[in-house]
Amino acid sequence: MSTVVTASAPRRSMGLGRSLVGRIGFLPALLVALVAGMAAIDPQFYGLINILNILRNASLLAIVACGQALVIVAGGFDLSVGAVVALASVVTAKTMAATTAAFPGNSALIIASGVAAGLGCGLAVGLVNGFCVAKLKVSGFVVTLGTMSATAGVGLMITSGIPVYGMPDSFVKGFGRAQLLGLPTAVYVALAVIAAIIFVQRRTLFGRYVYAIGGNVDAAVVSGVSIQRHIVGTYVVSGLLAALTGILLTAQVGSGQASFGGDRMMLQSIAAAVIGGVSLRGGVGRVEIVAVSALFLTILGNALNLLHVDSRLQPVFLGMIMVAAVALDELSRRSKIRV
Template sequence: MNAMGNLYQRVGALPFLFVVSFAVFGSQQPRFLSVANIVNVATQSSYLVIVALAQTLVIIAAGFDLSVGASIALASIVLANLMLTGGDPLWCILLGGLGSVSVGLLVGLVNGTFVAVTRVSPLIVTLGTMTAVQGVALMLSSGMPIFGLPEAFNATFALGSLWGIPVPTIAAVLVCAAVHVLLSQTTLGRHIYAVGSSPRAAHISGVPVRRTLIITYALTGLLTGVAAFLLTARVGSGEPNLAGNFPLMSIAAAVLGGVALRGGEGTAFGAAMGAVSIVLLTNGMDLIGIGSFSQMLVLGTVLVFAAVVDTFRQTGRI
């Protein structure tokens, strides 16, 4: 029991979740273990991986971002409108991509500035931002999807592949590598961990706490814009209600991957694998015929379980 406890303290529940998923779903549905399905899971999880990595940055800095879903929706509407300006499809796609990333960056800067300057709880700030941004997305779109995007957009960024690897998967891997380098190899990364561990101690040590928070939330917004670009390509239209469940799912993925809710601890790889585990769980439930309502119950339980695991790892109780 002590050995199991030590293993649990080091890696958390994620490896056990993978083992249970493969054992249960693999025994119930042979297709679950097929190469085609594993590739499908890798592709489908790419979007949540990117948002979970974005969420990881602010959680490590002892914050949250509940506005990631609304930010994705607004970015989707903005990029769709920009792509409909006409002209060369390549130019329209580039313009839409720039618009998507700019929207995410702007929302992130607003969040970071309010959190850093007013010192209001990130939960309250991003909850307010989520509501306002979602309202803007609905107003710009009149609550309706925007169709007519260039065919090359979907064909390249949703269905395309490079060396046999789907483009969304490549994007997720590149984002994971970039976040890993940022957190482990840069001064900003060390500052993010320091602020998350203790803002007061970080300030005394000379860390620019406010600037670090603003940059961190801005980077989270930028990555959210990247996810919005890829998700819009996947659905083929600007969607005002896109990614509504991503705020909680991204937090659950990060926590399942070992990112501490209290801040100051976590890795990019862990968060990415946490996102993959959630998509793997959903995929397995789809294959064995579990209904959508029951899936909501299971995913909600996983979210609570992730929070409990995080608390137990912090306190050492097991």
């Protein structure tokens, strides 16, 4: 029975994906137009420092958005990703500082313990989210809204709002601020994550079952898919990727801060997923397009800053783009139903 879902889920996602091809096809064109326009308007845009900043910020957003997209494809929502970014940052920094005091000079142990603690935070939050959604049948929106608040509160309680320092130079300068072949290390981490999720979506039963669950959960149940296990898995992946982003931010800045992530990262990750063709109804979405969407949103934010657009107005542009993307998704769905 499971082989039926394995075969049908990709076909369904491809069929619905074709109905969204108009929206997805516009994204590369908008990206090229935005880059060309900014290059003509402001020479600072194509400066090396600005390009590296864009790539670094787009990489961080893409990592979070990949996890968010996986949850949405399965028919859920993860509003806690921004808070997990912040919590992982402060826990990583605190753990490294404590390990440095206990084992001075042992950089490998210090970094390993900090990274493990940060990823553990993401794993824990993901398990809580997945358990409440899959086992207790609570709305993903409500659950992750609650864990977002609780996680953010824990991060502030740990630090009292004060940045945490005390990390090894090999972690900050040797990794977070380092460049390989002229590109920030965050770019390579993001490419590895994107490639891994693409493989999961296209080549594994987990990825195919996630599409099946988001597309038609009743059919997936009849076909023998373990719904609860796979839903928990999507939230765990989302939590781990958000924690990974927090660790990368900590390495880049050189301190753990409870102000990382927040509502902005959460909204941008959802926007990147939706604009990248992930249907809010589930069952449709590819992370490679989500990654392009993350790059588009990062360049758009950078362009607004260079054009000195009031920071209070910038969320308006993001909101308008999100509304347009959701409207196009709904229109494409209705046109498919009529056909």
